[in-house]
Amino acid sequence: MEEFGLLMQGFAVALEPQNMLLMLVGVVLGVLIGVLPGLGGANGIAILLPLTFAMPPVSAIIMLSCIYWGALFGGAITSILFNIPGEPWSVATTFDGYPMAQQGKAAEALTAAFTSSFVGAFVAIVMITFIAPVIAGFALRFGPPEFFAVMFLSFASFVGMSKGPALKTVCAMMLGFLLAAVGMDTVTGQLRMTFGSTEMIRGFDFLVAVIGLFGISEILCSIEDGLRFKGQRAKIDLKVVLRVWASLPRHWLLAMRSALIGCWMGITPAGATPASFMSYGVARRMSKNGASFGKGRIEGVIAPETAAHAAGTSALLPMLTLGVPGSPTAAVLLGGLIMWGLQPGPMLFTEQKDFVWGLIASMYLGNIAGLLVVLVAVPWFAAILRVPFSIIAAIILVVCAIGAFTVSNAEFDITLMLIFGVIGYVLKKLDYPLAPLVLALVLGDRTEEAFRQSLLISEGSLGVFFSNWLVSTIMAAGFALLLWPLISWLRGLLPGLPARRVRPA
Template sequence: MIDQSLIDLWHGFGVAFQFHNLMWSFFGVLVGNLIGVLPGMGAMSAMSMLLPLTYVMNPVSAILMLAGIFYGSQYGGAIGAILLNLPCHPPHAVTCIDGYPLTKRGKGGTALGITMISSFFAASVGIIVMIFASPLLVQIAFKFGPAELFSIMLVGLIAGGTMSRGAPIKGVSMTVLGLILGMVGTDVNSGVQRFTFGFPDLADNLEIVALALGLFGVAEFLLNVNRMGAVGSNMKLGMKDMRPSRAELKTAFWPMVRGTLMGMLFGAMPGTGPTITTFLSYSVEKKISKNPRSFGTGNIAGVAAPEAASHSKTQVDFIPTMSLGIPGDPVMALILGALLIQGIQPGPQLITEHADIFWGLIASFWIGNILLIILNVPLIGVWVKMLRVPYKYLFPLAMVFICVGVFTTQNSLFRVGEVAVFGILGAILLLLKFPVSPILLGYVLGPMLEENFRRALLISDGSLQVFVATPISATFIGISCLLILLQLLFWLRNLMRARKVRESAGVPT
């Protein structure tokens, strides 16, 4: 089996290195990288605009171009999140939490270097998994039914609610707010509109791009609108600043490995997007860290882990998309649509009936990731120089890109209004010292949590025992209970410490 996979991979490199395929792959990577850097733009915008081009293209070239845009935008999105606190792609919202503080400390180049290393490592591991473990991962994916998916998402919500800095109750309250926002729109089971308040545009749910850019990008600009200087005016601009120190690489290594493994796990599960993966990866790193309070102030692990998770997830995501026809997120759904446009039906027979597409795509991943490194290393000076742009110029330019990017998602000015509302809300919450990242987590996980909960109950005729009936689901339910118990113990411990301090100071309790 391994010998045959290596032979097929060699054939894939032969396909990917054909001149026209290589040029389209380079074009996709370049466009994706540039689009990812621009505030308000993203892979969906670029791929949607170029999708009509695939009608007249060779099927292999078309898929290689779209895939290049996809993982190219992952690199570019990290640049915007780290340097400008603008998560152009929702998974990078987590990267903002520690990436932007590193930039403000003059370590933005280091953060980008760690991102590049983590991304290339995770992508390479993900590609190897695609080559040798696709059949096994597909079998694992089939073991996750509604009860198992609900259980693992419950763990994510509980962990995410307490992963932010500050009081856990604030994180939990923001997670609940995200759950409420996720309920806005049309119920998938009954077709009834919920919490739309008479606005027809809300029937299609709140726009996640508007939510992410409002809470993280616009809110940050509003809080700093009177600052006339630049974010990183004292930052070094040499390429050598991208080279992390040995100590920083040591700090990032194990988070990078754990993030890669988490991305592979979620990549095998149909219907789970990269945003869930990055949030859970960040949450795990904070929970196991010896210094969790350092997260949110510029911790290298807070950049390495989610970026590795995002890129390994991106690569492994192609397994359920290509072999089962089940997209992991909206971008994968678009690539699935491109295959169908070409008259190619994704499924178990794809590998044998369209070997050029499958193995050429896998080979192009390695080629594309190397091209991204070649592109980004000399361009680092350009990205860092963006920080020298004063806010009085950067603010209006960013607002234009944000508005254009959000408008193009559904060609609706209503979505632009959503960005404004969430931007103001985010600024108010930040002023009140509330974390905003759990809102996005609650919004993403909430609808899927509800849907899988209801499906599981329908299958079991309303019996809650379905959630502990299988080992996988029972394990994750147990982890959820353990997390709640640990938070209660931490709260009681802090309460007792505070009481002792007051008693030693002679303050009456």
């Protein structure tokens, strides 16, 4: 009951006129970001984050979280109408969504996608409402060794659950740690890797790096691909919405199963993209009409959209309670909180109750606002894709430059942004993941600080990371995930052990 009372206080904060307006603006901007292929929630939030510097932290995070909800909704529009995934997790939606559009059922497919997305996010928000305070209360017992163990587990999860080669994930992560170490050492006050440059003393701002790594690199990739937008048209009316809503209860088991898959994949660092593919695969295997998937079945739209939204929303749970983001977008939001002087983690629920519960309440309201906006304005958002991409790319480039400059009002940051853009482009072409790099860049300083504090407590003994059952369990889980690719490889070599079956995407 205490959580319910705090949630009502959060609604009082979120329902303030200023926050309601920012919520609507955030959803609209998010849908625009989701519609533009490749831009993505993390990129959009990184680019627009400087706009919130003058806002109170509660209002700023409400707007940014609503940009996230809008981006989640917007990705389905291009997937279904144009067969172009607006987001990576929307790829699975194209399998049945675009065939439905070709059959003249674009409105039905869009309505099912938006409604399923709403259901998936709602399940995840309810989970956050009731589980987050419990996790935060438990985490109050954490000291530096436990915090380092949690961060180690998070990094190890990216290695163990990576879709690509584990070595590439580790290399990207090490590059992130290297970039995070540039500047002044907060413990000793000495300069590290500045090479005599005064500009490098403050280190690499994560926001400048993220804008370059995601935004600029994506523009370069899109220009290389030569995007051309041609697709189906759709207009959603009330009759279509009511007809689809009347048919959706028949698929309640599919929706709940997909939501649970999404929540689990979101809490772990697997993310929304694997969740959508896994949910689609499970739905196809468990359906009586599995052979017809890929030809325009509504179940093929419900499953990936429900899972993707559940995963994208539940990724905020470890960020709020432990200070460890579960997705690249959550990592960008984490960096924003730190810039506003807020420290995500268990103390946030004690010291900043209005902020935390205002954010959770805005999740409910932003999810509803996102559903209404996309149902009403699909034709307008789809029309954006008829603008030549050269114009869209130029606008995005200017917004990126403005965003990078406003972080510290330094022209050097624009140069850094372009350099990071080229680095991100090269990493993408070589199939190196960017998410581990961003996570290491954001959490590198905090991980190093927790590690050094732990060694100070133990007078240099690494045994402090196995000094009690809690930290030992977390570290053991981390090592298991870190070594999982090697274990899987060895299982494939040894004749006495069953080889790990690799399911094609």
